[in-house]
Amino acid sequence: xxxxxxxxxxxxxxxxxxxxxxxxxxxxxxxxxxxxxxxxxxxxxxxxxxxxxxxxxxxxxxxxxxxxxxxxxxxxxxxxxxxxxxxxxxxxxxxxxxxxxxxxxxxxxxxxxxxxxxxxxxxxxxxxxxxxxxxxxxxxxxxxxxxxxxxxxxxxxxxxxxxxxxxxxxxxxxxxxxxxxxxxxxxxxxxxxxxxxxxxxxxxxxxxxxxxxxxxxxxxxxxxxxxxxxxxxxxxxxxxxxxxxxxxxxxxxxxxxxxxxxxxxxxxxxxxxxxxxxxxxxxxxxxxxxxxxxxxxxxxxxxxxxxxxxxxxxxxxxxxxxxxxxxxxxxxxxxxxxxxxxxxxxxxxxxxxxxx
Amino acid sequence: xxxxxxxxxxxxxxxxxxxxxxxxxxxxxxxxxxxxxxxxxxxxxxxxxxxxxxxxxxxxxxxxxxxxxxxxxxxxxxxxxxxxxxxxxxxxxxxxxxxxxxxxxxxxxxxxxxxxxxxxxxxxxxxxxxxxxxxxxxxxxxxxxxxxxxxxxxxxxxxxxxxxxxxxxxxxxxxxxxxxxxxx
Numbered sequence: 001x002x003x004x005x006x007x008x009x010x011x012x013x014x015x016x017x018x019x020x021x022x023x024x025x026x027x028x029x030x031x032x033x034x035x036x037x038x039x040x041x042x043x044x045x046x047x048x049x050x051x052x053x054x055x056x057x058x059x060x061x062x063x064x065x066x067x068x069x070x071x072x073x074x075x076x077x078x079x080x081x082x083x084x085x086x087x088x089x090x091x092x093x094x095x096x097x098x099x100x101x102x103x104x105x106x107x108x109x110x111x112x113x114x115x116x117x118x119x120x121x122x123x124x125x126x127x128x129x130x131x132x133x134x135x136x137x138x139x140x141x142x143x144x145x146x147x148x149x150x151x152x153x154x155x156x157x158x159x160x161x162x163x164x165x166x167x168x169x170x171x172x173x174x175x176x177x178x179x180x181x182x183x184x185x186x187x188x189x190x191x192x193x194x195x196x197x198x199x200x201x202x203x204x205x206x207x208x209x210x211x212x213x214x215x216x217x218x219x220x221x222x223x224x225x226x227x228x229x230x231x232x233x234x235x236x237x238x239x240x241x242x243x244x245x246x247x248x249x250x251x252x253x254x255x256x257x258x259x260x261x262x263x264x265x266x267x268x269x270x271x272x273x274x275x276x277x278x279x280x281x282x283x284x285x286x287x288x289x290x291x292x293x294x295x296x297x298x299x300x301x302x303x304x305x306x307x308x309x310x311x312x313x314x315x316x317x318x319x320x321x322x323x324x325x326x327x328x329x330x331x332x333x334x335x336x337x338x339x340x341x342x343x344x345x346x347x348x349x350x351x352x353x354x355x356x
Numbered sequence: 357x358x359x360x361x362x363x364x365x366x367x368x369x370x371x372x373x374x375x376x377x378x379x380x381x382x383x384x385x386x387x388x389x390x391x392x393x394x395x396x397x398x399x400x401x402x403x404x405x406x407x408x409x410x411x412x413x414x415x416x417x418x419x420x421x422x423x424x425x426x427x428x429x430x431x432x433x434x435x436x437x438x439x440x441x442x443x444x445x446x447x448x449x450x451x452x453x454x455x456x457x458x459x460x461x462x463x464x465x466x467x468x469x470x471x472x473x474x475x476x477x478x479x480x481x482x483x484x485x486x487x488x489x490x491x492x493x494x495x496x497x498x499x500x501x502x503x504x505x506x507x508x509x510x511x512x513x514x515x516x517x518x519x520x521x522x523x524x525x526x527x528x529x530x531x532x533x534x535x536x537x538x539x540x
Contacts, residue, residue: 041459157465157466166459167476174487227480229486
């Protein structure tokens with residue numbers, strides 16, 4: 001029995017491939033950082049006050065947001081595996097998952113909204129969905145933020161804007177991130193140059209799971225570095241523009257790869273297919289790498305098989321904590337790698353007609 | 357003050373700097389400490405710091421139950437820079453901000469205004485927020501403007517009526533009515 005029974009087996013809101021831009025844009029995320037005026041920031045807040053803060057935020061959010069069938073969890077009462085599963089579903093940060101301090105999370109039933117309580121800031125409000133839809137996500141985030149603000153009263157400075165524990169977030173408290181799948185840019189070696197250009201535009205690049213995570217499976221998260229000095233829409237517009245540009249580079253790189261080295265791409269894609277449909281044991285990294293080639297193969301219509309729903313299911317459900325929470329006796333890595341391989345073989349052989 | 361690491365934990369930045377002069381030889385000894393280690397060692401510096409040699413002897417292994425005897429005759433030791441500027445609300449010193457880049461409370465932004473200003477300009481290229489405001493601030497600000505404008509129009513209307521400039525008065529009256537409407 002896990003606290004996550006209600007959500008663990010189902011698809012994630014942000015993973016609805018091919019997303020947009022022919023599978024290149026996976027998902028978009030908006031995050032607002034907010035703090036209450038009458039509590040110190042996390043590092044100077046006593047444990048008692050942290051408990052009080054989390055209880056108050058859970059209570060207010062439940063009342064104000066009032067989203068049907070939302071899930072409220074006390075993160076510090078969850079097991080390590082449950083916390084990791086929430087990270088895998090992109091619902092909480094890695095920092096919150098490992099912190100052990102009083103903390104909470106409020107997740108809407110569709111997992112589009114998630115609010116972390118007592119992270120680095122008192123509230124981290126996230127809206128995430130698949131494809132490139134930063135603008136729509138911003139609208140949703142702002143609407144909920146305004147309702148909460150009316151009750152909680154955020155810490156605000158007339159010149160600096162919304163005050164945050166880390167001055168890099170001060171101002172709008174906004175981080176807009178877009179997750180991209182960039183296998184061709186990685187393969188052609190052009191990615192480094194693209195990333196260098198991003199730094200000049202004050203954009204940062206992270207791995208799949210945000211702050212501190214290494215890129216894997218050719219996935220990169222692009223987000224704004226500066227939160228001050230531009231309006232929320234200005235920040236989002238700049239992210240969208242940048243993403244469109246990177247997408248066009250990736251498309252050009254894909255065309256060039258096909259034109260000049262089609263056999264090489266085909267070899268990667270079909271080797272990946274062969275491996276995943278036959279392997280008896282698979283590590284997370286192996287799966288991530290090969291699944292990325294299958295995703296590319298499906299996007300380029302190289303594979304006769306192009307079942308995006310299955311790709312998403314494998315992507316989400318074969319992560320370590322997802323396996324461990326749903327399959328008995330998989331605490332051991334070796335057993336988990338075998339279960340992973342079994343699941344992948346089973347799902348890749350599912351006929352498209354059997355999917356709902 | 358330069359960035360110096362605490363000599364006890366060798367990790368955190370030092371916030372208190374003790375200097376000791378041997379009255380006999382004139383030799384100078386220094387010890388740099390962070391707030392956490394001062395607390396761990398229970399150093400009641402406000403009562404006068406103990407001699408550096410005493411502090412060094414108590415270097416804690418577990419950070420637990422080390423107790424020190426307070427030097428009631430602090431003639432040989434002087435605190436030179438322990439009273440670093442701190443936020444009156446959360447007691448954070450700006451040097452403590454350094455490692456994790458996290459503030460202790462919202463008041464730090466005003467307590468360290470000069471440093472914050474420079475920090476924000478350096479990172480964001482500006483220190484002026486251009487995004488959303490809390491709804492009530494907006495309403496309040498708009499309310500103030502409307503009240504001021506109404507007072508202006510009211511005065512002008514009275515003058516116009518007194519001067520029998522009825523066309524002007526009608527125009528002013530329409531403007532006043534316009535102010536009453538929402539989103540005017």
